[in-house]
Amino acid sequence: MRHQKKTFFLLLGVTFLPLVSWSQQQPLTPIRTLEEALKLAQEKSPSLRQSKERALKTQQTINQILAGRKPQASVRASYTRLLNGGSGFGGGGVAGGGAVQNPFPVLLQNAPPGAQPVQLPAASRAEATPTPTPPASSGGFGSGIDLNQQSVSLSISQNLDLAGVIKLANQLGDLELEVQVLDYQRLLMDTKYTVRSGYYGLLRTESLLKVSAAAVAQSEEALKVARSQFNAGTVAQFDVLRAQTQLANNQQSLISARNQVQLSKNAFANSLGVDPGTPVELAAPTQMKEKDPLPTLDEAKLITTALAARPEARQTEISLTKAAKNIQLYGKGLAPSLAAVLSSTYNPNPAFISNSTTGSLSVALTVPLSDGGSSKAQAEAARSDQRAAEIQKEQFQHGIKAEVQQAIIAVKDAHERAQTAWGAVDQAREAYRIAQVRFREGVDTQLSVNDAQTALTQSETNIVNARYDYLTALARLDRALGKE
Numbered sequence: 001m002r003h004q005k006k007t008f009f010l011l012l013g014v015t016f017l018p019l020v021s022w023s024q025q026q027p028l029t030p031i032r033t034l035e036e037a038l039k040l041a042q043e044k045s046p047s048l049r050q051s052k053e054r055a056l057k058t059q060q061t062i063n064q065i066l067a068g069r070k071p072q073a074s075v076r077a078s079y080t081r082l083l084n085g086g087s088g089f090g091g092g093g094v095a096g097g098g099a100v101q102n103p104f105p106v107l108l109q110n111a112p113p114g115a116q117p118v119q120l121p122a123a124s125r126a127e128a129t130p131t132p133t134p135p136a137s138s139g140g141f142g143s144g145i146d147l148n149q150q151s152v153s154l155s156i157s158q159n160l161d162l163a164g165v166i167k168l169a170n171q172l173g174d175l176e177l178e179v180q181v182l183d184y185q186r187l188l189m190d191t192k193y194t195v196r197s198g199y200y201g202l203l204r205t206e207s208l209l210k211v212s213a214a215a216v217a218q219s220e221e222a223l224k225v226a227r228s229q230f231n232a233g234t235v236a237q238f239d240v241l242r243a244q245t246q247l248a249n250n251q252q253s254l255i256s257a258r259n260q261v262q263l264s265k266n267a268f269a270n271s272l273g274v275d276p277g278t279p280v281e282l283a284a285p286t287q288m289k290e291k292d293p294l295p296t297l298d299e300a301k302l303i304t305t306a307l308a309a310r311p312e313a314r315q316t317e318i319s320l321t322k323a324a325k326n327i328q329l330y331g332k333g334l335a336p337s338l339a340a341v342l343s344s345t346y347n348p349n350p351a352f353i354s355n356s357t358t359g360s361l362s363v364a365l366t367v368p369l370s371d372g373g374s375s376k377a378q379a380e381a382a383r384s385d386q387r388a389a390e391i392q393k394e395q396f397q398h399g400i401k402a403e404v405q406q407a408i409i410a411v412k413d414a415h416e417r418a419q420t421a422w423g424a425v426d427q428a429r430e431a432y433r434i435a436q437v438r439f440r441e442g443v444d445t446q447l448s449v450n451d452a453q454t455a456l457t458q459s460e461t462n463i464v465n466a467r468y469d470y471l472t473a474l475a476r477l478d479r480a481l482g483k484e
Helices: 002-015 034-044 046-067 103-109 121-127 165-231 237-271 299-309 311-330 374-440 446-480
Strands: 072-081 148-159 337-346 357-366
Touching: 034 046, 034 165, 046 165, 165 237, 165 311, 165 374, 165 446, 237 446, 299 311, 299 374, 299 446, 311 374, 374 446
Parallel strands: none
Antiparallel strands: 072 148, 148 337, 337 357
């Protein structure tokens, strides 16, 4: 799995290139082969690009979880302006000094008049003065202290993950990333199948266009013969009118087939995630083979292969593992937590202590006593998710089995129809040839020619449909088996 993740993120780095604006785009390069189409779809498909973004987001979420294991550091700067003695913090006989429980100004306030208070300069000047002065200046809170206090603190904390919550969350993140990688693989398989089926669908419309063009050419020739016969007096006007009607009907089919080719090209380019106006110039369809070999279709082996290879099957297994991890995680809601904090503070002019730098180391153990039942409810919800994941696993297994079985049926059906159509088209060609001869000899009518031509066109249409139904069914079987 680690190799898959590494490969996946290397792919992200290669394919996520800056997109140029519409105005700066180079002339659109025609799409000519299936390989070019598959490469373009892998680079441009919106669903694949969105899947990559979801995987990148999941990786960043895991990084956020892992950040909880690392030390957290912060710096705090503060400025404080201390109030002086005349502002209500003691001294000078001003009321309100008891509002701040600071013993220093109180001790100085209670000193008797004329006493030497802690060798302060103001006391010696008071002895030399015949008139006593109030002790306000000597007993104030700010005497001898820098009233402007600045400090810078550095704090480093470490979550010790005593209960293993971060470890569990990280494991859940890894599982979610694996789900995203598998989802990308699933979308890649879907995209490739969509491209292949669209490619065969476009070739189908081009082949049907050729069938329609051939029918128009045949009708034009038939009308030419009918007019010649009418001018010679060997057929009635009715035969000419029937030939004209047949030609008009075939022309309608040709117009529709031609426009359908343009629509298919537009839809095919759009499915690749490129400009819908990108030219699509596929090589001429390969000559259809009368007898395509039918691959070995051992249903039991194919189902076993699909269950082992399909990303969806692996995703359901991971969902069960995630549900079990969630139960463990929510069961730790009342688990104790342990954290350590190391802090240091620098104050160039401390007010109440002699050291300008102080430090502390603390360890805090937190034991939750109750969360009102929240953790229990979360654990029960996780158990419900686990039961739902088991149901989903069974559902996905049945779905994969059904897709394989249906794909096998589709392959067999298209193969059998193709073999039948080859025999029918040979007969239709011969019938059309005979109808033309009989009409020229005057022993049959234009109606028989029209019927024979319609049957031939239908037979050729059946061959085209069966052929590309068969190729599409093989692509669907590959998708059902989890093949890229």
